[in-house]
Amino acid sequence: MSDSKPVLAILGGTGDLGTGLARRWAEAGYRVIIGSRTQDKAEAAVADLQQVMADRGIAQVTVEAMGNLAAAEAADIVAMTVPFAHHSSTLELVKPALKGKILIDVTVPLVPPKVARVQLPEAGSAGQIAQNLLGEDTQVVSAFQNVAAHHLQEGKGLDCDVLVCGDKKDARAKVIELVEAAGMRGFHAGSIANAAAVEAMTSVLIFVNKQYQCHAGIKLTGLAE
Template structure:
């Protein structure tokens, strides 16, 4: 495990948030999952804790998760991305915010539909201001197998941020979740990962893949 962290996951009762919660808790981190509905978070936390060989996951509301955490993870749908983060803006000051958002616009989620300006995550950084270090990561992983700790997550994670220190911290958390992270450059490059999400959805559907992912080849260990 990397340095032990307290991680707060906003929207953590959803599929991707809960899966990451299980993997990070299993790796030894203190994990809080947040929800707009505290009771829902508490129920989800109890279910997730039952999957762990040891340790616990705590369920709280989004505000408490953001306040108590050292690193905050945003795992909500694009439609409520900015509203959820801005509601916790004061608690996010001085912290890393990992944003997994891809700007999917139902019903055509398999079609790339980037927002004006090119990146949903860049737009969030602009809205939050420089006191919050936003990092884009985990946009291109399948949440389908995350909760299964015996399942090997055979994919890489692109990490985009303007902070080299934040990139290092997030890449360590990617490793703790059982994947390999790559610093893919500045936050503006998150537009590529956001667009790839729709491509991965299309591949999953067309080729009946249970969880398509990406792999960076030619590097050490590949």
Template structure:
């Protein structure tokens, strides 16, 4: 089997990040769980089962995990976004950084409230895009679906200014049973991030759990 890149899941002990770590570890990716507290990450990593020849999942600080990985995934609250970007910037030169952050503004999380910069993805591009290859993805996949271990019938919109980096993230998406869709440059991240609030509203109004999106007209 072709070697897979090592993934750091920053915020990997949270709901979304833990689901991502579980899925990629099971698919055979080497995974490092990142947290602000190394001990917390290390203890949590022991609960995740690796599969398909992957090494045991390990834990580290956010910066330590990012430094040791080939691809870094941000699965953190928007309130921690700026600080985390500043923390990892010194160790992500040349790496793909996948921003899964959604700029939700409580209490009206079902209302689209994008930041003045346009999106979390664009903020990441502005802050670390001079050193890293920023890609935005995974905003529209519910944490509960990732954690369930079952099939996920959702598409993932992947945006970024580096076409090869987008394709790498599409490959990662396909590897865990979803379909990655090339959605163009990072400016388009605003559309995917806005959809999260719309999906939260749909969940509430229709009393469903983890509504997702699928793009029609494209063969698998």
């Protein structure tokens, strides 16, 4: 992958967020694999994605389907968009395949039914849990938790920023490239401990969405001085 683009996998990538990222990255020229617990579910999601794109008149792209472990093995950079309840078990499954790779953790530790209430795990964040579980052989970078899947599914640009947290600056920089490839601005937002802020903000945005009937995101201001 030195000169060419890295191969990307999205584990648990069958939902709106996962397929939205898959389409945007594929359109940007990346080879993208959607992973799911079974090959069948991944294939169904890819078929849905093709149909949605055809219905909306968006240029079709090729996205592959695999089981989560095969997807993690085949990819250079692995994103994960599973529900928090499956976060640790999915990580245990794919851990051997993540050695030497970047894991982009999109997980938000929501505790149903009160998903509009911040209820962070004891370790502080899903991103921190992932880094603790995977150890130093894998760079965990958290990102995309505040992006409304509703907007990601649209063909056009996105009016929200992505705060990128992780312990290594190089790994964050590679994820910021992928944020930009998906049509957003990405920013270095500190160590993986700071994922707590971004993950918690998702519950605030869910509350705002209910209160103001919208699909809210956040944007940084005050940058140019």
